[in-house]
Structures are given as structure tokens and as C-alpha cells.
Amino acid sequence: MTILTDIMAGLPEIFLAVAGMVLLMIGVFRREDSSKLVTYLAIFVFLVTAVLVLAGPSGQTIAFNALFVVDGFAVFAKILVLLGAALTLVLSVSYNQRERINRFEFPVLVVYAVLGMLMMVSASDLISLYLGVELQSLSLYVIAAFRRDAVRSSEAGLKYFVLGALSSGILLYGMSMVYGFAGTTSFENLATVFASNEGGGQPVGLVIGLVFIVAGLAFKVSAVPFHMWTPDVYEGAPTPVTAFFAVAPKIAAMVLFVRVMIGPFGALVEQWQQVIVFISLASMILGALAAINQTNIKRLMAYSSIGNMGYALVGLAAGNETGAQAVLLYLSIYLFMNTGAFACILAMRRNGRMVEGINELAGLSRTNPAMALALAVFMFSMAGIPPLAGFFGKLYVFLAAIEAGLFTLAVVGLLTSVVAAFYYLRIVKLMYFDEPADAFDRPGREISAILVGTGLVTLLFFMVLSPVLNGAEQAVRLFFSA
């Protein structure tokens, strides 16, 4: 019977893995023009997987010899990841076709990256965590370099690969130290070992292992001081890939971060809290200041995502139930804001060529008022202006920090969001008050649809705030009581 419960718990992942192979076969045997078909099938596969995730076992199920866990927390994160991936695939279809990188391997690699993310958020052992991270990152390195004839894209892929390999090494080194102390890699056993050690002072080797693990994970969420790769990779990778990078892997890595810190290392909260507070502060400050001088909108979004991860880490630094709940809420909002903003960037096309300069947006309100309005909504939301979605994300994160007594973090967070508001609002000013540049080409239907959808969610988020908050609360409650 146990094999059946294992399979039921892992059904979404098993389905996704098999579907990826089927898509690969379809792509190989259909030869020409299979890219569009495989992309649409991959979107369909994500939707089916989401249904399977929702239909999965309720409560906490531990499967595969305690390597894999399904709980509300994982389910919530998986839905976000699948949604983000499906939306970016929709955005990628016409772009890939225009830029002649429409090869069927793209959606297949995205499917495997998403599989890695699902395995990350469901990991309940250091080894399954590492394999999930690695499956995800390996697929991401390849799609970063997907436009292999462009120097920029290959450079982005190579940089990401080298630094990613380094961070994986750091992560593994930290894990080996933790294993050397505890003699186990399972989260549950780690938690019991550390809890019994509490009060007696944690040995220095264990703390250093913990710091290495934090550094490895901070690289994956691109938090300062492990953020160097982000702007270059975001700028060099093809734009739909950047949109994907900015959303799904960030959500998965952040949720994993919360799970690892609060789960097995819960007893070491004193040791990791100061580290998280520092990287959170540094990310918020750098995200706000470094973005001011950017002229390329993809680089701007890279710094913006570094800053956003800093805000999400505030919730983790709080280290309590409210904090974890605030992280989930922040990530759900971040998903819609960011996908919408990247849909706008994908619509920045003039005479058939993509443009990326921020100045190209000048006077957009007169040439394309609908798109200007949508982008303005996203920018106001990222700046945290009520009653848009971004405001609530920041509100709950800061509330959690104040509840945990981390006043510095809350104050610095508020100040940096004021600074960040400057560059978000500068875009709005460019669009509404500057002399118009030439009009952009008409965006495709799917881009317009996503713009309208994410724009409405961002604008009217206060109407769905309480159900999302309830969902996050339930997800977190199960996680904390376990």
C-alpha cells in the first residue's frame, strides 16, 4: 500500500516528468513547425498538473521514504509556480517565432525546470532539495543561452552556469557539514537533533554549514551579496526567458528557503535570523539604489526583482507564522505584477525589432493609451501605492517584521520603497508627460490578454485579498503545526 500512497503524493510530479518525455517525442517526430504545438501542449500539461496538485492528498503526506512531502505550503507554492510558468509560455510563443528561436526544446526545458521547482518546494530531505535545485537550474542555464547565435545570450547562459555551479557547490558543502554533525539529511530528523541540542549552544561547525546553505539559497533567490549575476543574465537572456526567470524560479526558491529555515533549522533561529536580516536589508537597499541609473528596462527589472526578494526575505526574517504567510502573499502578488510588467516589455517592439531602452516608452500614453495605463498600474503597484496589489504585499511583510520586533528592518524597508518609488514613477512620468516617440507595433492578442488579466488582478487585488490571505494562512498553519 505504501507504494500507492507514494505515487498518489507524487502524482503531479510523475505526470509532469512523463509529459515532458512525451512532448520531447512529439517534437522530435513531427520535425518541422512542432514548436507551437509543443508549447500549447506544455501549457495544457501545466494546467492538468495544477488540477492534480489541487486534487492531491490534503493535510501533510510524507512519501518516498521521507524524501518528499506534500502539504498546504507546497500546494500553494506549486500552484503559483505552475501559473507563472504557463503565463510566460503564453508570452513566449510569438516572440520565439519572430526571433527564430522557435525550437520545440524550449517548452520541454521549461517543463523540466518547473518539475525541478515542484521537487524543490516538496523537498523534505537535503538530498532531494539539492536534486530539485539542480534539475531546475540546469534547465534554466540552457534556456538562458537559448538564442545561441547571439553573444549576449550565450554570455548570459555561461555566466549563470558558472556562478550557479559555484553556488551549488557552496550549498553542498554546507549540507555536508550539517550532515557531519547530525548524521542525517532528513528534515524531520534534523529538526529533532537540533531541538535536543537547543540551549546548549550550537557547535561552530554546524553554524558554518548553516551559513553556507543560506549563501547557496540566497544565490538562487538572487539576494545581495549573491546578486551579481542577475542584471547580466536578465539583460542577455531572451525576454520571455527573463520573464520566466523573474517569476517561477524566484517563487520556488523563496518557498524552499522558508521551508528549510523554519523546518529543520527552526531551532537555530537565533543563528540564521541575523544573516537573513542582513541579506534582506542589503537586497532592499541595493535594489532601490542601483536601479536608479539604469537605462535598459530589463536591467531595471533585474534590480527591481532583487529589491522585491529583499522585501520577501523580511517575512522570512520574522521567522514566525505571520512572516511565512506574508511571504506567500507577497509572492502571489509579485507573480501577477511581474508577469504583467514583462508582458509590457514584450510589447515594446518597433518596426519588428525589440527595443529595451526606458526612453523608448516616452509619450506612450498618446500612442498606445491602453498599454500605458496597464504599465502605469504595474509600476504604481510595485511602488506600493494603495489600493493596488503591491501595497498589500509590503504591508503584511512589514506587519510581520514589527510583530517579530524587527523594527530596523521595517523602517529601512519603508525608506527603500520610497526610493524605489522614484524609478517606478519615473517610467509613469515618461509615459504620460514626455514628448511621444514613434508608436510601437501592435502587440499580439495573447500579450494583450495577459496585460488585461494581470492588470485587473493587480488593480482589484483588494477584492480577492481575504481568500488569498486565508489560503496562505491555512497553508502555513499546517506547516507550522507539523
Add this chain to the structure above:
Amino acid sequence: MIIQALAFYLFAIVAVASGAMVISSRNPVHSVLFLILAFFNSAGLFVLLGAEFLAMILVVVYVGAVAVLFLFVVMMLDINFSEMREGFLQYLPIGGAIGLVLLAELVLIFGSWVVSPEAGEVAVSPTPPLGEMSNTAALGQLIYTDFIYLFQAAGLVLLVAMIGAIVLTLRKREGVKRQVIADQVSRRPGDVLEIKKVPSGSGG
């Protein structure tokens, strides 16, 4: 016992020395050969630990496959190694200083190493006694049962690596003549041969 200790020191010294030679020898092919020597000695160390499966895998995978691949890469890619080494001396002091700091830190950490008192009890799959089962059998029993999830996940990582390598390097070339065996087999003499009657006596 004394033979074991001697063997340990022999393997360890040769492994460390060949490791140093890997990074210091001028000829890259020599570096790879020293790397192979280092692998063999590490395999010897594994045998001393009673981990004969790991020792054999190290030889088969690292010496048999990885090192040979390195040799191919070194020989086939035209890399100017002397150019790559330029500036080595320039960065030596700072690199050495960082290395020394790291070494000191490692000594400090491992000097004060503690193992949790519960470490033995919480192990998910404890090692069976050596007399009961060889460690190859013990690993085999675990990998395909308790750790099937990890085994399959590692397989997927390899699949992605393969797809990635093909995506990034395979190029379709135009105008290449490929062998089509079906065409060759189904070819009949009448399709390609034309028998001409040459009237006798009219040739030049």
C-alpha cells in the same frame, strides 16, 4: 595493521603529490595523466576504508570515462595554456593569502568538530555490519527501493543535460548528402545502368 598504515600513507602521499602536479605541470596532457594517478590512489584509499564499490566506480567512471574525455578535450581544443597562465604570478600572493585564510578556518572548524550524540540513532538507512553484507549489495538494496525517488530525479537531471547539450550545439547544415539505406537497397540495375549497343567497327 602496519601494512594497512603503510598502504594508507603511500596512497595518501601519492594522491596529494599527483594533485599538486595536476595544477603545476606545464604540459596539459601530463596534467590529465597525473589526474588519473590521483584517481587511482583515491580508489586505493576507498578500498582501505572497506568501500570497494566506490573504489571500483571511481576507476570505471572517473578514469575510464571522465579522464579520457578530458584527454580528448585537451588534445582536440587548441587552447593556448601558456597564455592562460599569464598573470599567474601576479595573482599568486592574493590567491595564496585567501587560500591560507580558508585553510586556517577549516582547521579551526574541524579541530573543534562535534558530532551530535543522536547522530547514530536518526540515520535513515544505517550501514549494515561488514560481515553480513558487502557494501555493493547494501547500496544496491537501497538505491532502487528506499531512494528510488532520488535515483529517478538524478536520471531526469541527466536527461536535461542531454537535451541541453543537443539544443546548444546541434546545427542543421544545408546541402549535406546523407546515406539513405532504404534508397540504396531498393535501387535496381535498370534505374542506374543504361546498356548501350555499340556497333562494332564504328568506334574511333
